[in-house]
Amino acid sequence: MWSIIIVIILSVIAYFITDQLIPNLKDLFINAGLYGVDLCKNSKNKIPEALGVVSGCIFLVTSFTFIPIVFGNGLMDRESFPHNEFAELLAALLSICCMLLLGFADDVLDLRWRYKLLLPTVASLPLLVVYYVNFNSTTFVIPIPFREWLGASINIGFLYYIYMGMLAVFCTNAINILAGINGLEVGQSVIIAISVIVFDIIELRGDQYKAHTFSLHIMLPYLATALALLKHNWYPSKVFVGDTFCYVSGMTFAVVGILSHFSKTVLLFFLPQIINFLYSVPQLFHFVPCPRHRLPKYSAETDLLQASRTVIVKKDMTFLTKTIVQILRIIQLVDVKEDSDTIVMNNLTLINLFLIKFGPMPEVRLVIMLMLFQCLCSCIAFVIRYPMASYFYDT
Structure with missing residues (x-):
């Protein structure tokens, strides 16, 4: 519990640092040619683009700062050092860092869509390797109504890793295609992050305490930096977040979903993004x-x-x-x-x-209507995850 308190303190500091850095760096981005015009307003003022790289960097620096605090005691006694947990955190941060780099490259170079599908797949490889070494659990629990035909569980083997790789691709791009108006990208990500944190807090009393503590260690600093970015991206936007923020956000949600073993629950929090994706498929x-x-x-x-x-x-x-x-x-x-x-x-x-x-x-x-819809879908997700799940699983 003490580690969560430290993360909260570091996250509050990260919020204020991000809040101060964003307005101070606006001119630097404009001078570098990273700016756009808000197409949904009369004003044609230059608005700095890709400011998601600022919140992403502070998020990662905060997480890096957290490493020696949490694992410092283990360094004194190498026999009891939690190597598996340390590897998970490093793999998670490496995947997020890769998406930060690749997302910023996309903002600068305006990459084609086929690369936007490839990049999250490549960035998720460290995550999948650590999952294979530490867990290698590829079994799905079958819902009760289907157990008569399929049994209690089914091992899908390598297909499970394809599913996790596709989860990373979906999360990064789903936020990116539900975008285009002030505050939408960051707003939906903040609500998803809050939903994940609430879910983690509920599950802390269960047998997956360590997994949800790990999730909180990542989600709390992410939420703090995203809130600071939302302050400047909310209507009327003073900055645009760029693809960098969407990529970092999607990979962050994929990371906690995969390594904390609740990838299906994470998808429930993406209901508006799933609806938007299915609706957009013809185009x-x-x-x-x-x-x-x-x-x-x-x-x-x-x-x-x-x-x-x-x-x-x-x-x-x-x-x-x-x-x-x-x-x-x-x-x-x-x-x-x-x-x-x-x-x-x-x-x-x-x-x-x-x-x-x-x-x-x-x-x-x-x-605001879209954010309220996101909140409604999160409430529906919790209803599906708890009251309804008891009808389909032994919970």
Whole structure:
């Protein structure tokens, strides 16, 4: 317990350091050409990009500072030194550090999407190696209703490592594609982090005490630095976080989910991101035309955001495209306008879905609604994890 208290103290310090550094480094990023313009506002002021690298660096430095404090006593007695726990922490920080580097490279070089899928896979390798050495548990517990046919558990072997690698890829990119308005990337990450911390605190009394203590050691400094970044990224944004923050955040959640053995629970906290991903699949895989930016459209006259749209030329439509559009129309998940030659429909993101269901609205109201939806989904996740789980598992 004393180690958690120390982490809390270090995290509070990290918050204030991050809060002071971000405004002091803004001009440095602009002078280096790392800046953008907020497309959802009238103002064309330069806003520094990739400031997620600042919060990411402070998060890692705080975690590095924590190492000698926690493991210092073990250095005096090498026979009792917790080598496995030390290896887990180093692998976790190495994977996060790799994503910090690769995310910043993406912000600077604007890498193609195929690299955004490859980079998290490479960065997760230290994590998977340590998991193999320390645990190598590749068994899934079968839900009670299916045990008559499949048994109590099933060992899927190497497929489990593919699943964990895909988890890292999903977490990093899921936050990245649910983005585009002030405070959304950091806001959703903060709510997920708080959800994980609450889950850890609940589980501290269980038999996985060490695993959830490890998770808290990582999540508390992450949350502190993310909150400091959110202060500057909230509407109206003074800084943009860039892909760096999304990559670091996704890998951090993947790290605690894998090494603390609750990867399925982590996915429950990603319900809005899963919904957004499934809704976006037709455009992500180019079954439906996908523009470079799917940001909501800003109206300067009303100062409101409305759903952005994509154009489908009817003569170029495949059978699959026609089927997808028709299904989306039937279940009322798209707003379609068509003439003899084209079909115009909203871009397939959760942000645009909110705008077609609730109508045009100010940016700050939209991000608050999305954050409330994230909170609602976290509450649903806890209901699934505890009351409902007893119907499917022996808990």
